[in-house]
Amino acid sequence: MGDAQNIIKIAKAEVGYHEGWSDGHWNNHQRYSPAVPGLEWSQNQAWCATFVSWCAMQAGLAGLYPRTASCATGVDWFKQRKRFSAYPAVGSQIFFGSGGGAHTGLVYAYDDDFVYTIEGNTNADGSAEGDGVYLKKRERRSSYVYGYGYPAFAQGIDSADPAWKGKAPSVAKPGSGVVALATGVAPGAHHPQVRDLQRMLIAAGYGPIQGAVTDFYGPKTQAAVNRFHLKNPQCMSKGKSYDPAIGPAGFRALQVQAGRR
Template sequence: MSTQAQKILGIARAEKGYHEGRKSGHWNNDQKYSDETPGLEWSDFQAWCATFVSWCAMKAGLADLYPRTASCATGVAWFKQRGRFSAFPAIGAQVFFGKNGGTHTGLVYDYDDDPDGFIYTIEGNTNADGSPEGDGVYEKKHRRKDAYVFGYGYPAFAEGIKSADPAWKDRAPKPEPSKPKPPAPKPAPAKTSIVSLDPAVKPGVHHKQVKELQQLLIKAGYGPIKGAVTDFYGPETQRAVARFHDRNPKYRSGLHDPKIGPQGFIALQKQAGRR
């Protein structure tokens, strides 16, 4: 589930590469953000960095968390009035640049923990080469200690705000409680092709399982069984069972036992390759 900070930053970053209008060889500040932000339609053809932030907040459904204004100075005042202005960067914060923060603005999507490191921003009405003439939406980076960076307005995100400000540590987003892992499913019982012997299978009877018995005896090396494969547990089958008992006497119940028996039948299946 995305956080409120992730929502607005996702919308802002999706605008990267957007450019304002151009006329007579110059960029002219004609852009969509003024026309699409109620109350700021009048600001078209003017500097639009603050309007861009207002538009992103509106699109993210977070219009109440950022000032709706085309003025950077008004944005600074808006956050200060709410006690949500800091000299430290924060994820999703509105950063203000220049004298008293009135020159330029953008959104912070990341920052280095090292105070000598950078902040990483998404800004409208800027450019890639650092010249005064802005032309579109770009991802930028600035030194945290750059004198051009005036400060940061902190939106009141529902999840809290991740900030480098020590005074705001207790307002950082709380990690979601880890869900207990469901117990591992019990392993399914191993499939087996071993079958039980029908008690009706005994010398002298006709039974469909006798065919299986004869096939197993032959496969396990106790054949040949003349006349196999049939459903009759006759003398040939009995002699093959006797050969099985000669090699596996623990399954024999008497000196001459023509019955395979339930345990003997299981052992015979394993010898024939069943698992």
């Protein structure tokens, strides 16, 4: 299952969930804020962005979406990475309202006229008071739709943006199974391609990696990468005796050793 479908599956499983009710009103008390490290403070506040952050964390894609309770901060996060578009994409984060600061959700499909989303802190009737997680159908050209943040999925992204057509991850050799190292794969980082790195390290005999397979480039993965470098010093960063950071050339060499061609 690809990254986009993974987070979509997790988000759809939450459809039908409702926040708390007190004194005759929905009260924004929900289960997502306490479950996202760093966003515990957002309990009892608008939680649409927190819901997206929770879904990303559950999918092992926390590094590909902004961890924030603020829609405006989410817009800035994608724009700083030059991954913001006026066109929908599967798995993208959609933003609504002036500057994108009013509301947010996840896109699970789109067509020529509509975008289909999973949104937290919304409702079925379009009123101002959100109460739960719903599937929504939005007009693509509505003035309420501000734009879309594109996560850096390892498999590329299914986008309606003409400028993004063909921007799938690069391949080292045409027709081969050897793929290029993605930007952001580094010690201490979360990235979906870390799973692939861990699998290749284990397959090539540089394991075991306790706790694998995950998207976290933690100390156990770093130690395995160093074991690879000790046997392949030509791939090691110049002058280092301990090198836990895989580089593009090393990643290609590792894949070949693991049996990819």
